[in-house]
Structures are given as structure tokens and as C-alpha cells.
Amino acid sequence: MTTTNDSQAPVTTALLPRAQAGDDRAMNDILLHIAPFVGRLCLPIAQSHSSDAAQEAMLAIFRGIRGLREPEAFYGWVRAVTVREAVRTSKRLSQGPTDDLTDRAQDGNPLDTVHISDAMDRLPDQHRQVLVLRAVYGMNEEEMAATLALPVGTVRSRLHRARRNFQDAWHQQSA
Numbered sequence: 001m002t003t004t005n006d007s008q009a010p011v012t013t014a015l016l017p018r019a020q021a022g023d024d025r026a027m028n029d030i031l032l033h034i035a036p037f038v039g040r041l042c043l044p045i046a047q048s049h050s051s052d053a054a055q056e057a058m059l060a061i062f063r064g065i066r067g068l069r070e071p072e073a074f075y076g077w078v079r080a081v082t083v084r085e086a087v088r089t090s091k092r093l094s095q096g097p098t099d100d101l102t103d104r105a106q107d108g109n110p111l112d113t114v115h116i117s118d119a120m121d122r123l124p125d126q127h128r129q130v131l132v133l134r135a136v137y138g139m140n141e142e143e144m145a146a147t148l149a150l151p152v153g154t155v156r157s158r159l160h161r162a163r164r165n166f167q168d169a170w171h172q173q174s175a
Helices: 004-020 024-067 071-092 100-105 110-121 125-135 141-148 152-174
Strands: none
Touching (some): 004 071, 024 071, 071 141
């Protein structure tokens, strides 16, 4: 069994410099290697448009790979580009990100999954976005601000309001 670092090493050490130098075969191999990862990142944000989001992310990665200066940051860079493109695609297609938070309740009471989904459905898109980026992707406020192209203060206030609105929606279900 290989570790994640072992499977990533050939991409970052051998293929990435070749792809950055214009080797089409190396670029194709890299894109094939990261496609499942990109797809998994797009799904909870762009929901039914995740294929479009993944395609946009792959194009952005293809276009931007030559500018990547630190090969060891490749997977972090792919993640940042992918999440940014998924959010953009979601906004462009007028759909908020999904509530992958329901997956977090699978081990507990099955009704919690229904309640979380219902509470998330009641939130405005901008509140769902920040909650998904925080809870599902574990992003901090600075990362969310960069991804959403918003000031950090705006992200903080949205996150605060989103949490409060989620709690209100949750308590309405309990009453």
C-alpha cells in the first residue's frame, strides 16, 4: 500500500517540471492524475453542476500550471484553484453550494441528517457557501476570503450570520 506522498511524488518531481516546460504528454498525465481529486472537491460546492465546475477547474489548472513556482505546493494550489472555480461556477449558474454537512451526521441519529439538510436549505446561498467552505473544507477566514474574492471582514460577518441563521433554523425544527 502506498501513501499519499508516495503516489504524489512522481507527479511533482517528474511530471510537473516537464509539463511546465511544455511537454503535452506530461501535462495530460498530470491532468488525468488529479481529475478524481478535482471532481471530489467540486461536488459539495457545485452540486449538480459539479462536472462544469471540474471542467473549469481543470482548464484553470492547465492555463496556470506554468506559473506555479513551488512544485511542493502543487496539491495545495490545485485545491485552491478548484475550490475557487467551483464557487465561481456555482455563482454563475445561480446555484449555492450543497450541504455536504449532512454527511457529517451519518454516524449519529439519521434524523440529524434530515434536519441539517433542511436547515441548510433555509439559508441564503452566501451563508451556505461560507459554512461549506469552513465545515467541509476546513478553510480559515483568510482562505475563504481569497476563494470568494471578498474582504476577510465580509467573510467573518457572513460566517457569524450564517452560524446564527443555521442555529435559528435548527431550533425551529426542534420546536
